[in-house]
Amino acid sequence: MKTINKENIILASGSPRRKELMIQAGIDFKIHVADIDESKVDPGMAPENYVGLLSKTKAQAVAVNYPDAWTIGADTIVAVDDTILGKPTGHRQAVAMLSRLSNREHNVFTAFTITRPDADDVVTRFVNTRVRFKALSNDEINWYADTKEPYDKAGGYGIQGIGAFLVKEISGSYTNVVGLPVCELIDALMYLGAISFKEEK
Numbered sequence: 001m002k003t004i005n006k007e008n009i010i011l012a013s014g015s016p017r018r019k020e021l022m023i024q025a026g027i028d029f030k031i032h033v034a035d036i037d038e039s040k041v042d043p044g045m046a047p048e049n050y051v052g053l054l055s056k057t058k059a060q061a062v063a064v065n066y067p068d069a070w071t072i073g074a075d076t077i078v079a080v081d082d083t084i085l086g087k088p089t090g091h092r093q094a095v096a097m098l099s100r101l102s103n104r105e106h107n108v109f110t111a112f113t114i115t116r117p118d119a120d121d122v123v124t125r126f127v128n129t130r131v132r133f134k135a136l137s138n139d140e141i142n143w144y145a146d147t148k149e150p151y152d153k154a155g156g157y158g159i160q161g162i163g164a165f166l167v168k169e170i171s172g173s174y175t176n177v178v179g180l181p182v183c184e185l186i187d188a189l190m191y192l193g194a195i196s197f198k199e200e201k
């Protein structure tokens, strides 16, 4: 079942997880991947500002091509103490990230921005989920890093995949950890009039 599209919707993301979550939520959309350099953003920023800025940059980079659509951009990071963890560049960094997350709580921040070129309306929302990992042995960390699953994921793990075995507790939105907080996204799309659950008479 799909929701009723009032307007065209573009997802400015190459993340297979975001695509799946949008399909799961019954939203009709097209994909146009945002080609932006994420390394230009200062990792010393507060996590909510960091993800907010990146989600907006991704959405705006794609929205210019679609005057008649709402474009969605998103960004996810893991924050531990005051450090932002992005995606590990290889095995060694994946091991370092997982070791840092072992036996403690961390925050996962995802922000999404919904915009269009002709509107003043730009919605940016961020959601924070707290996740606690179990105490990990070196063997577990190395074994998981060897699966390569950590490589394209913030913080070096995927809660929706093999990485589920790492997670002892979660407080807050699960889909937010996977890459898109579906509950808040649907609310925002409804608020903007982009989707509806009921045909207008």
Ligand SMILES: Cc1cn([C@H]2C[C@H](O)[C@@H](COP(=O)(O)OP(=O)(O)OP(=O)(O)O)O2)c(=O)[nH]c1=O
Residues within 6 Å of the ligand: 012, 013, 014, 015, 016, 017, 018, 033, 034, 058, 074, 075, 076, 077, 078, 087, 108, 152, 153, 154, 155, 157, 158, 159, 160, 177, 178, 179
């Ligand atoms: C923590 C966590 C992150 N992730 C993923 C979601 C995102 O795809 C990725 C964070 O990277 P992002 O830079 O947010 O997104 P992306 O580069 O994959 O895609 P795009 O910029 O085109 O939208 O980490 C999981 O899949 N599972 C998890 O448990």
